[in-house]
Amino acid sequence: MNDMQPDQIVxxxxxxxxxxxxxxxRKILVTEIETEFPKGCLIxxxxxxxxxxxxxxxxFVKMSGYxxxxxxxxxxxxxxxxxxxxxxxxxxxxxxxKGEKWNGYVKNLRKDGGYYWVYVTAIPNIRNSVTQGYTSxxxxxxxxxxxxxxxxxxxxx
Amino acid sequence: MxxxxxxxxxxxxxxxxxxxIFNTWFQRQWGQGVHLELHQxxxxxxxxxxxxxxxxxxxxxxxxxxLVREEGFIAIAKPFQKPDEAVIASHIDSGxxxxxxxxxxxxxxxxxxxxxxTIGMIMIEPADIDPADIIVKGAPSYVSxxxxxxxxxxxxGFFLAEAFNELSRLVKKQLQPVISSQIHMIHHALLxxxxxxxxxxxVREILLSMHQDARGNEILKGLGIEYWxxxxxxxxxxxxxxxxxxxx
Ligand SMILES: Cc1cc2nc3c(=O)[nH]c(=O)nc-3n(C[C@H](O)[C@H](O)[C@H](O)COP(=O)(O)O)c2cc1C
Numbered sequence: 001m002n003d004m005q006p007d008q009i010v011x012x013x014x015x016x017x018x019x020x021x022x023x024x025x026r027k028i029l030v031t032e033i034e035t036e037f038p039k040g041c042l043i044x045x046x047x048x049x050x051x052x053x054x055x056x057x058x059x060f061v062k063m064s065g066y067x068x069x070x071x072x073x074x075x076x077x078x079x080x081x082x083x084x085x086x087x088x089x090x091x092x093x094x095x096x097x098k099g100e101k102w103n104g105y106v107k108n109l110r111k112d113g114g115y116y117w118v119y120v121t122a123i124p125n126i127r128n129s130v131t132q133g134y135t136s137x138x139x140x141x142x143x144x145x146x147x148x149x150x151x152x153x154x155x156x157x
Numbered sequence: 158m159x160x161x162x163x164x165x166x167x168x169x170x171x172x173x174x175x176x177x178i179f180n181t182w183f184q185r186q187w188g189q190g191v192h193l194e195l196h197q198x199x200x201x202x203x204x205x206x207x208x209x210x211x212x213x214x215x216x217x218x219x220x221x222x223x224l225v226r227e228e229g230f231i232a233i234a235k236p237f238q239k240p241d242e243a244v245i246a247s248h249i250d251s252g253x254x255x256x257x258x259x260x261x262x263x264x265x266x267x268x269x270x271x272x273x274x275t276i277g278m279i280m281i282e283p284a285d286i287d288p289a290d291i292i293v294k295g296a297p298s299y300v301s302x303x304x305x306x307x308x309x310x311x312x313x314g315f316f317l318a319e320a321f322n323e324l325s326r327l328v329k330k331q332l333q334p335v336i337s338s339q340i341h342m343i344h345h346a347l348l349x350x351x352x353x354x355x356x357x358x359x360v361r362e363i364l365l366s367m368h369q370d371a372r373g374n375e376i377l378k379g380l381g382i383e384y385w386x387x388x389x390x391x392x393x394x395x396x397x398x399x400x401x402x403x404x405x
Contacts, residue, residue, distance in 0.1 A: 040280060040338040044399070057342070101401070119282070121402035127394060135395070137402035140283045 003027035009113040016082045033114035043138040065111030081109040085156035159190035165217040167270035175379040219271035222397045230348040232393035234364045234385035242318040243276040245335045261290035266302040266311035277315035
């Protein structure tokens with residue numbers, strides 16, 4: 001994945017380096033600007049079995065700040081925010097690989113360095129007993145739960 | 158052999174005769190006998206499914222999981238750009254104009270439409286009302302959901318957006334929308350039972366070209382459908398996955 005570039009960022013930013021599960025890394029630029037969840041919408045994406053984005057809906061594209069072409073065929077970790085502990089994603093993958101549904105609160109990173117909170121439900125797409133990929137549906141999170149996560153997540157690193 | 162056609166029981170009551178007209182047209186095109194059975198509610202329709210008495214169904218998205226994954230139904234067509242969206246509304250004097258004004262205990266009026274009610278429940282989640290503090294009042298129709306709001310018997314009501322928009326002016330004047338869904342991906346669909354699998358192509362062709370037939374087009378207009386779009390089995394499987402993420 002490409003490193004984030006200062007000319008794409010809105011507002012003051014801090015630089016971080018993310019190390020991904022596959023051994024690669026990415027320089028990201030992160031601001032404190034939150035984008036509100038679009039009322040009444042669902043943010044939907046599908047991935048292949050390795051977590052590469054194959055489909056996404058309009059709300060997904062809009063909230064990410066990227067163009068659709070910049071998202072399709074990219075790993076889902078293009079949205080990874082440094083405030084979410086790797087243990088959360090390890091749990092997501094363990095759960096999905098068992099063929100089960102995963103729920104959780106996630107802070108996602110936008111192309112412009114800002115973020116948005118979502119409540120995620122991800123499930124395996126099982127066809128004729130074989131997992132073909134995964135679907136993730138994000139809805140507006142309870143603010144109370146988000147506040148709890150803001151306290152909890154820093155303790156999980 | 159006479160095939161059994163079923164319509165999701167959340168159809169608009171005004172459209173009963175339009176569905177009968179649809180059935181008459183459809184069986185003539187198909188050259189097979191089709192009996193339209195209008196079930197009184199989802200329980201009755203589920204019983205008919207148990208008894209294997211449904212061959213063709215215009216199904217609610219909520220039932221798609223059972224139809225596709227358990228009963229082996231095959232997706233044929235969906236109405237063009239006719240998603241099921243929900244509106245949550247309150248009485249104009251209730252002081253509830255946005256979700257953050259909801260307080261426990263919360264009384265909700267809802268009709269018998271499982272997909273709309275699922276979407277409604279999801280939309281109120283951010284308000285953080287403990288499920289134990291939610292009282293749901295069933296209503297036989299959307300008009301009666303509106304009446305419960307007007308009479309102060311419920312604080313909010315769940316409506317199919319189309320039904321909310323079609324409430325009479327007098328009723329609508331007394332209500333206000335609190336939030337509307339914009340999901341675009343949840344919709345009714347026409348499915349065939351595995352008994353009819355040899356007819357898939359014929360039925361699909363009849364429906365997909367229905368709007369090109371003068372009479373067919375008129376019937377579609379009556380049903381509020383512009384035309385039928387093809388629906389692949391994977392589209393149905395995807396909607397089952399989507400609904401599955403919403404039902405927890
Ligand atoms: C269906 C699906 C949806 C996902 N959605 C997100 C997401 O919204 N944000 C995110 O950071 N990771 C998401 N992930 C997890 C990423 O694949 C990845 O595990 C995570 O970003 C951490 O990166 P890493 O596993 O390379 O360390 C999703 C995975 C799947 C299978």
